[in-house]
Amino acid sequence: MTPLSWRRSTAALVGTLALTTGLAAAAPAALAHPGPGKAVPLSLFPSDDLTVADPGQLTGRRVALPTTGCGAPISCGLVQELDQLDGFDLDPRIAVQFSRPVDPAEAAARISVKEEHGGWRTGVDRVVWDPATNTLYAHPAEQLAPGTTYRLKVQGGPGNAAAQDRFTTMSATDGLLDLRRQLDSGSAFAAAGITAPGLQVEGTFPAAGTTVTWTQDQGATEVTAPVVVPQAATGGTLVFGSYLAPSWLQPDVTIDQTPTADAGPAPVGPQRLPVVAVLPAGTPPPGGWPVAVFGHGFTANDTNVLLAAVANSQQGIATIGTNVVGHGYGPGSSYTITSGGTTTTLPSYGRGVDQDGNGQITSTEGSSATGAATAQSSRDALRQTAADVMTLIRSVGGTDVDADGTPDLSGDDVTYFGQSFGGIYGTMLTGADPAVTRSVLNVAGGPISEISRLSPSFRPLLTAVLQAAGLLNSTDPTRNLFQEQLPLRGEGPVTVTVPGAVAVQEYLARTTWLSRSGSPETFAPLIEPERALFQVAFGDQTVANPTAYTVIAAGDLWSRTSLYRNDRTANAANNPHSFLLNLLLPAAAQGQAQVAAFLGRGEVVDPDGAGEVWEVPISDPAVLLPLNFAQPATRP
Template structure:
């Protein structure tokens, strides 16, 4: 009511001032009818699509390919032209006939459903004075496969304009893989009779030492010790494999197919590793409840040992496999010493020497190559999600120790993932109802924004921009002048900044079907707990904000305030869950175990202020905080 009264009062005041002006000197014609800036073009627009009945949206993108820039940029356009719509967070571009007041113009732009009442404003506003173009993004993430209307409301200095555009079916590709797995057609296509685990070795945690001999290509380093923190608890550690259908082609992409055709078909069966940590004691009837663990970027199955401590204490078995391109080369192996005997077990690393320099690095093979490089890790992530779906369906009734009774249960399987594992875990939880509950530790999205904002990953963005001929100097080799969500408008002054923004926006658009914020809205909040670290330098806080906000998961978000941790404060809190010598790890893992085991959300430090459960004010995650 107060807003309505204020609006009426303001209107009356404007009318009174106009009446007073009419009694005075008549304004000159140029002032009485000022020239208005006219919107000359609006992007995105369905005029840049063609009809295609093979697509769920009935459309296919048709961007012009002439004058598209460097070959890698032209290749990006060609790949975008296979999609059935525009991005879920499109870079809106409105070109005006002349300069405008940026803040005033931005306030008059809305994005709304073409058939429905939902609408949002814009933020992350950029003005390019060289072309009189205002760039912005919707304030909220859009839904896939939906037609929207961009409206410039018009006013005293700006003419009105509008156009419609349709978003791509961003979740469809991964959902197609899930449907193929659930129907069994994916397994039949590659000759897998039924999913299941093959055990290669079972050892008591107590008294067992583990070394990891990694295949690094031409020169392999000495085997390294792998800590087994559950040794003091007892229980067992298990090594083995399972077969999973793979949709990946050699360039680490999954072919784009029309969205109505059920998705691409798998190309082969791949043998993947697993590592499992079982709790001490006798397994209950039907086997131990199982939590699948998703490891982080550059990590591998060896992280399962660190992640399993609190689960083991709470009677939950932990199991995990390697992400695409991780675990170093295929000849990597475990050297397990127990009872005075050393056993060598293949670790089935998934890394490959993509750049042919003779060295297999920790994540080499997890990004697309060649003309598809702009897709980055999109399809490696989708394949990893599919691998974890297969792993979940391989668990039921597994007899690990050969005594005739199941040790691992396939019922009520839960999931928790750290960093990269939280990222693809968001995707997994969104599309696979076989995941009963999920804890997503320090996730964020989109991937392109993590790479741009993280000091550790910014060189990856620079390399992509360099290949496109877009480096312009600055931090990490480029200056993009892109505001964070919630910041005020930015006027471009750096050369090539507009081109850099466009390249990054298009890369993000192409990668959206394999990015976690796309799938966050599919998650029932009761099934998930999100853990975020204040000041995370690896997955920066603004990207966590994007993911959580997209899924409306604020009530399920727990914030570790590393800035309040005093003497135990970590230089970079990103890996707090696995730094088992730090109190935050035990606290965080206790929260994980409580949610996975009982569905209970606990505050790890009770009345303390180091943990906010849920996060008190989401806006605290808008800045970088480092």
């Protein structure tokens, strides 16, 4: 066993280089292996030697990565942000540097992660071997628990000596749980100057015969587009309104990082958010219609409620939703509703902002951090959006839409369903807030960095991030100018052959670590299986199947997973990601019927019975390990 003092000095040396440049350094020659023929582990990462004591943290520790020579400003800023956390990632990028080459598969088979106080243990996968530095990289085969101390062990064998170290994971769920606790106690509303949560109804219209157009404030221009009001949902009532919600977001779209042992940051103020709702036809039951909150996807907006409400309306469930942070275009956006010969214009409370100062507001501008905080990506926008839905859930009860003195919306047993981005923050919401009775999470995945890396649609966004960090390492446009050489879960070891690939890998691992507290897989273990149903689309090219696997496996929610086999339909050549809202597809009616049955009765139904298009529950989770893209695509 290597002396502790040696481990500390080596961990600091390798930690500095591995975490700032992506390259592990060779240890000094004086620390060479004790005997011929065996590779000696010279350093292990993660290690609590790269933390300092901090009684203000739940773990009693705070990360202390060296910042000297941290590279480009964006990389230095990332290290400084990581140094505010109270532990390491829940899916850390393990790094073991050896004194000489090893067989990657054999060495990886002797690496394990075990709870320091408890019997739980796991091996590693997603193995990468860097021959330039004799460093083996890997990830735990299973997601680790937050706020827990583990032993990282390298078992000795014919080709290598043994080594071990300890590390502590971050309190990753604490931040969002703090926001929910503030809402429950009322302190968030008081601090934001909100007297009491509640909805403000600004317009009600019969769905039948009503048309809606949306004027989008895009900064320098205004664009008017029609909004689809499905005829299948007619007969009920369309409601437009707003509510006040506490906001914790700073102007750079971040939430202050406070010590995890405290109550979390105070709200910076109130924000008025939009509401679009569809009420079923007829007279509501005593206490009001049961309510399902719908969470829309990336680039979309709250009018998707109209598409999502069809089956719910038919089953007597009111559907309501709001805008995600940074969505709905600019604050000057509005809805024009024509009904019964009368035209009414109402504000749509767009949440987009002109972040880059070019005079234009795009459909998602304002949903990611800016400036030095770009490595946080959408972490805090997702946490704020989850908190916004928590506030909405606490605001709907007792709402009297038609001013007849009786409530039209019930606040009891509120349910949730979300599509894509809505499934992502919906997973966070469901794990963090017991006020959500049941949820259907449609085509969700995580972490965000992996969604960006694996999706042909989002991969160009990752190119821009890596370019800002000075890490582009390819001239091949089919690979979006970078090659990372990362295996998928369950695949064999990859040996690095592309210069700069290790640095790209390390940057992705660090940004994922920083964003873990606003990522769905972090909260999946908090979801009781009976409260959730996951809908996954086979071959999803937007939120790739391996990212869905990550979230579902983290919570061991396979018994609550419904797989839509788009590959077995006439639509097999197309990306199935948006099937739930594409009302021209049979899958939309099938998927929404499954949603309504689960939200309304807690019943999990198979939409096509004995048919082969839906697997309920999924028959083999391993089917989600590959990308499964219908069309050939360049492998990331």
